[in-house]
Amino acid sequence: MFDASPLPHYFSPEHVQFRDMLRGFIASEIIPHINAWDEAGTFPRELYRKAASLGLLGLGYPEEYGGTPVDIFYQIILAEEFAHSGSGGIQASINSHTIAMPPLLAAGSEELKQRILPPVISGEKIAALAVTEPSGGSDVAGLRTTAIRDGDHYVVNGEKTFITSGMRADYITTAVRTNPTNKGAGGVSMLLIEGDTPGLSR
Template sequence: MDFLDHSLDDSHRAIRDSARRFARQSIAPHVEEWEEAELFPCELYQAAAAAGVLAVGFPEEVGGGGGGMLHMMMIIEGLLEGGSSGVVAGLGSLGIALPAIVQAGDRAQIDQFVRPTLLGERIAALAVTEAGTGSDVAGIRTRARRDGGDYLIDGDKMFITSGARADFVTVLARTGEEHGKHHNLSFFVVERGMPGFSVSRSLRKTGWRASDTAALSFEGVRVPAANRIGEEGGAFLTLMRNFATERLMLAAFGHATARIALADARSWAEERHAFGKKLSAMPVIRHKLASMATRVTAATTLNYAVAGCIDAGESCVSEVAMAKNLSAETAVSVCYDAVQILGGMGYMRETRVERLSRDARLLPIGGGTTEIMNEIIIKMGT
């Protein structure tokens, strides 16, 4: 058995196999086309749900497939074998949009928003970041003011995955007067078609190209109080709890991306000859491959350990931040080395490592930057 697989049981391996099968059949053959179009078809959500790979990690009581963090990591590993982080990020936007509703929402909200999304019938996005603030979450300016039985929402959101195609968006807004205060933050579900809610523009990116990323605008959007999730002013704790899942999943993007880049570099080094011998026979290349493999193993081992610890009921705040940083750094550096081993071909759009190297660059930024993760690690006293 693979060394890394010792942390897994049959249920983890079975889920990863399902995700792999789905990725090979339904993603890989179309990746070039979707990356070029900077979009994948919406039908893929339902196909992913039918294959049992969309709802993993959500409780069965709300229509989910059950399982924990390590099962969710297996989904990411399997789906990334389709060759596009953008597709996996787009399919996965429900993974950041729904948890607030699952944890703090009422039965009606779960029936209206969570269940159909887990079936692939609706598309969900999470809108926290704004053009003026990302890392400093409490500094958001989008505001929700009470108006009778409704709220009026005004503001803008930036970099929202699945933002242009979402049927609804879980929006973080300020509900108190004081700016920069954690207890003034609330979540609302804003639905497509609500007057005043619009997509300002679709954003073009370095990587994750097949995913839809959008800037959103809210101008006096009237949202019924029934669309507020949980208590007014109670969003911050939910948000922080869910950041852990998002960050650990991005860590999984990191180790899985690096693992694929390593495999491609290794195959290339076996095939390619220079100065009368295989690249894989040259000490410099061999040592580079050994170092890449070591980094991949270290990042994956930490990710599995942290996921297992959370599944056992621990919060692991500091370790999640460490896992995200190590995996992001591993993905960027291993992809860099993979491009170097492929030489000129590594810089061509027709090779997978070219795309992986662009996709990897998002990982030290998205879901909380490396610098913010380091602040968490230090603050937690580790």
């Protein structure tokens, strides 16, 4: 079990209070169920809503989307305390939006941000980032999934694998090749694909 002592000079009384609250949440809501959830290979969606009710899913996100702008040490505390649960799967899954949503935040339209971010931050919807493919994950610039524009939408063809929260994500930020003639990184874009899109199988 992870039990490193936090470096006290980085953490204010507010940080310590947050850590205590989080440790209590993990002790009561996660640790008693961890073995059963590991055996089942999943955990209840309700856990996202419970985590969100404490503000855990909105750390560092702008207030206008339901987030709470905080310094990086809150996120460090979040990572440390989730590690206490002893399950890397919970840690990664509960926080899969932290890798899925930054591309949207950085480059998405305002309409898309207002539609997608609040339900993810409130734990109603789950978000995943899909980059890795069966042909390999390290060589992102070589990814093979294509997205060809057809009128007002894209037709996407390809496969992804090892995607955290991928089996039940409502929103999948997906790395695709929108310019098939550019075989390198320059041909790659990020598309937000909704989980109920026709033709998507998992």
